[in-house]
Amino acid sequence: MSDLIVWTYDWVPEGPRGFVRDLRLRWACEEADLPYSVRSVSFENRGSEHLARQPFGQVPFLSDGAVELFESGAGLLHLARKSEMLMPRDPLGEAQTLQWTISALNSIEMVTVPWWFLEITGAKENGLTGWLQSRLDHIESVLKTRDWLAADRFTVADLLMADVLRVTKIRAFGDRPATEAYIKRITARPAFKKAHADQMAHFAAGDAARAQ
Amino acid sequence: MSDLIVWTYDWVPEGPRGFVRDLRLRWACEEADLPYSVRSVSFENRGSEHLARQPFGQVPFLSDGAVELFESGAGLLHLARKSEMLMPRDPLGEAQTLQWTISALNSIEMVTVPWWFLEITGAKENGLTGWLQSRLDHIESVLKTRDWLAADRFTVADLLMADVLRVTKIRAFGDRPATEAYIKRITARPAFKKAHADQMAHFAAGDAARAQ
Numbered sequence: 001m002s003d004l005i006v007w008t009y010d011w012v013p014e015g016p017r018g019f020v021r022d023l024r025l026r027w028a029c030e031e032a033d034l035p036y037s038v039r040s041v042s043f044e045n046r047g048s049e050h051l052a053r054q055p056f057g058q059v060p061f062l063s064d065g066a067v068e069l070f071e072s073g074a075g076l077l078h079l080a081r082k083s084e085m086l087m088p089r090d091p092l093g094e095a096q097t098l099q100w101t102i103s104a105l106n107s108i109e110m111v112t113v114p115w116w117f118l119e120i121t122g123a124k125e126n127g128l129t130g131w132l133q134s135r136l137d138h139i140e141s142v143l144k145t146r147d148w149l150a151a152d153r154f155t156v157a158d159l160l161m162a163d164v165l166r167v168t169k170i171r172a173f174g175d176r177p178a179t180e181a182y183i184k185r186i187t188a189r190p191a192f193k194k195a196h197a198d199q200m201a202h203f204a205a206g207d208a209a210r211a212q
Numbered sequence: 213m214s215d216l217i218v219w220t221y222d223w224v225p226e227g228p229r230g231f232v233r234d235l236r237l238r239w240a241c242e243e244a245d246l247p248y249s250v251r252s253v254s255f256e257n258r259g260s261e262h263l264a265r266q267p268f269g270q271v272p273f274l275s276d277g278a279v280e281l282f283e284s285g286a287g288l289l290h291l292a293r294k295s296e297m298l299m300p301r302d303p304l305g306e307a308q309t310l311q312w313t314i315s316a317l318n319s320i321e322m323v324t325v326p327w328w329f330l331e332i333t334g335a336k337e338n339g340l341t342g343w344l345q346s347r348l349d350h351i352e353s354v355l356k357t358r359d360w361l362a363a364d365r366f367t368v369a370d371l372l373m374a375d376v377l378r379v380t381k382i383r384a385f386g387d388r389p390a391t392e393a394y395i396k397r398i399t400a401r402p403a404f405k406k407a408h409a410d411q412m413a414h415f416a417a418g419d420a421a422r423a424q
Contacts, residue, residue, distance in 0.1 A: 051350075051353070055350050055351075055353065055354050056315075056319050056347070056350050057350075064307075066303075066304065067303050067304050067307045068307075069307045069308070069310065069311040070311055070315070071311050071314040071315050071318060071319065073314040073317075073318055074307070074310045074311040074313075074314040074315075077289075077310060077314070078307060078310065091278075091279050092278065092279050095276075095279045095280075095281045095286075095290060096281070098281065098286045098289060098290060099281040099282055099283050099286040101286070102283040102285040102286040102289070102317065103282070103283050103286070105285075105314065105317055105318045105322075106283060106285055106317045106318065106321065106322075107268050107283065109318065109322065110317075110318075110321065110322045110325060110326065111326065113322060114322065114323065114326035114327075114340055114343075115326075117339075117340065117343060118339045118340070121339055123339045127329075127330045127333055127335045127339075128326055128329065128330070131326075131329060135268070138263075138267050138268050138269075139267075141263070141267065142267050
């Protein structure tokens with residue numbers, strides 16, 4: 001019996017299915033073979049109880065016994081401390097994993113998510129496109145030279161970077177073969193496929209519950 | 213003699229002075245009384261050597277003996293592992309510090325920096341303003357209830373969140389008294405003042421070197 005609980009919504013619309021960030025935590029648990037369960041909070045009723053656990057009204061959050069934390073990036077680093085499979089234990093490997101995990105959040109996603117936000121809210125001209133292209137160019141330069149971001153092996157940094165990049169439709173910005181191959185390779189891992197299928201099934205169960 | 217080295221540019225224009233992110237690492241070292249030195253890389257010539265150390269062509273990066281890492285957030289978490297002053301050692305306090313550090317990067321700065329980017333690149337209408345306001349509202353709700361983000365004490369999460377928020381001209385978005393008081397209180401700390409003054413002096417020395 002595990003104390004690890006990944007919290008997500010009970011249901012979401014079709015669009016975000018397969019992309020809700022509980023997937024990152026499921027994926028990490030699957031990679032590291034950490035036993036976990038998944039529980040739901042209401043998508044439609046996010047009251048003060050939800051905001052007390054996640055002040056921005058989002059998901060996921062992660063329970064680990066008495067410890068609970070929000071921010072998928074924080075959850076990933078918390079899980080990485082539990083398993084060498086997610087992060088090496090030597091100082092250099094650990095620092096590289098930390099640096100690339102933060103980089104996925106603060107150098108790539110900091111541009112890709114606001115770019116996407118402007119797209120879906122109907123901006124006539126997306127003022128972040130040039131910046132996004134430049135960040136994708138930098139990542140392409142890095143991925144041209146190696147298979148993994150940190151420590152010459154798969155780490156939680158690859159998990160997160162691949163998840164951030166797969167959401168971005170990078171084909172729309174031109175050919176970036178190293179990045180495309182990287183996304184394809186990382187998301188071909190059985191742990192990703194399991195996490196993705198489980199999330200899809202979870203929200204399908206939410207459909208069934210709503211239909212009753 | 214310390215092995216900690218904070219790397220920054222040799223010079224920057226007036227505008228970013230006092231805001232370049234080496235300040236975060238200087239500030240953390242000052243808070244934790246960790247001996248460190250500061251070294252420069254060229255602002256104007258960022259070649260392949262720079263990109264090998266920081267693939268996005270930015271600063272800062274942090275050397276710790278044989279370990280070197282970029283991303284100010286990663287540098288802060290690396291330093292936090294060295295000093296309980298920056299992050300408590302109990303599992304709950306550590307998780308809270310981690311969660312709020314990532315939150316500053318991925319829930320607040322993810323909106324504030326692209327918002328600012330659109331402003332300085334002359335967007336006629338800033339499509340991120342509503343989202344930014346909503347994020348500031350959430351933070352205001354949190355800061356109304358407490359003095360510190362994590363563990364009822366100052367941590368590296370406050371250092372980072374205050375730095376992220378002070379850059380944002382939050383007065384322009386209406387009254388948020390708890391957030392304003394928080395920024396004022398955290399940046400009144402002697403370690404911030406020392407780090408800020410040292411950065412200003414560093415770039416002033418860069419002016420002098422260029423004038424020769």
